[in-house]
Amino acid sequence: SAVISQKPSRDICQRGTSLTIQCQVDSQVTMMFWYRQQPGQSLTLIATANQGSEATYESGFVIDKFPISRPNLTFSTLTVSNMSPEDSSIYLCSARDRVNTEAFFGQGTRLTVV
Amino acid sequence: EDQVTQSPEALRLQEGESSSLNCSYTVSGLRGLFWYRQDPGKGPEFLFTLYSAGEEKEKERLKATLTKKESFLHITAPKPEDSATYLCAADSWGKLQFGAGTQVVVTP
Numbered sequence: 001s002a003v004i005s006q007k008p009s010r011d012i013c014q015r016g017t018s019l020t021i022q023c024q025v026d027s028q029v030t031m032m033f034w035y036r037q038q039p040g041q042s043l044t045l046i047a048t049a050n051q052g053s054e055a056t057y058e059s060g061f062v063i064d065k066f067p068i069s070r071p072n073l074t075f076s077t078l079t080v081s082n083m084s085p086e087d088s089s090i091y092l093c094s095a096r097d098r099v100n101t102e103a104f105f106g107q108g109t110r111l112t113v114v
Numbered sequence: 115e116d117q118v119t120q121s122p123e124a125l126r127l128q129e130g131e132s133s134s135l136n137c138s139y140t141v142s143g144l145r146g147l148f149w150y151r152q153d154p155g156k157g158p159e160f161l162f163t164l165y166s167a168g169e170e171k172e173k174e175r176l177k178a179t180l181t182k183k184e185s186f187l188h189i190t191a192p193k194p195e196d197s198a199t200y201l202c203a204a205d206s207w208g209k210l211q212f213g214a215g216t217q218v219v220v221t222p
Binding site: 001004031033041042043044045048092094096102103104105106107108110 | 148155157159163201205208210211
């Protein structure tokens with residue numbers, strides 16, 4: 001199983017600023033994803049982080065708001081830009097080696113925007 | 115439209131009182147059905163993946179089953195440490211679509 005580390009684990013940010021979340025996997029993985037979990041709700045997929053190319057965003061999420069990088073097979077970042085209180089959520093990184101294998105999650109980053 | 119629905123939303127059990135959680139799905143290109151456990155303030159912890167109807171998997175007091183339209187997570191003789199939110203997710207072409215979860219509380 002893959003071990004996924006996220007940093008920071010939590011942060012409180014001022015509205016209008018940006019926060020970059022880092023995700024480090026302890027082994028090379030084919031697929032990395034970013035999810036959002038709003039208070040009391042389930043997980044919603046933001047985007048698939050593609051190594052060496054632009055991320056693939058789900059409906060309702062755009063690159064200008066959530067730019068994603070994936071420079072190699074073990075690391076990805078998600079930036080939450082121009083934050084508003086509505087962005088207060090838990091952001092989760094997920095990794096899997098390929099389809100038909102397990103998908104593992106980091107511990108999440110709890111973001112509060114004030 | 116792809117959809118994953120879990121029931122009940124919440125479940126309160128006495129220690130030792132067995133029960134089942136339901137996950138119904140309508141997903142095109144289903145590649146697998148995942149079950150996770152999530153404790154407050156933590157990321158989801160992988161429990162099971164089921165790939166075909168009729169498949170069953172067990173881990174301690176948990177047993178997951180799969181049909182063509184739904185999956186069940188059976189909790190046998192639960193203990194207080196089984197208290198958590200249980201999430202199911204349908205794998206559609208490599209991406210997981212999650213249900214809303216079932217919050218389980220097991221009291222001594």
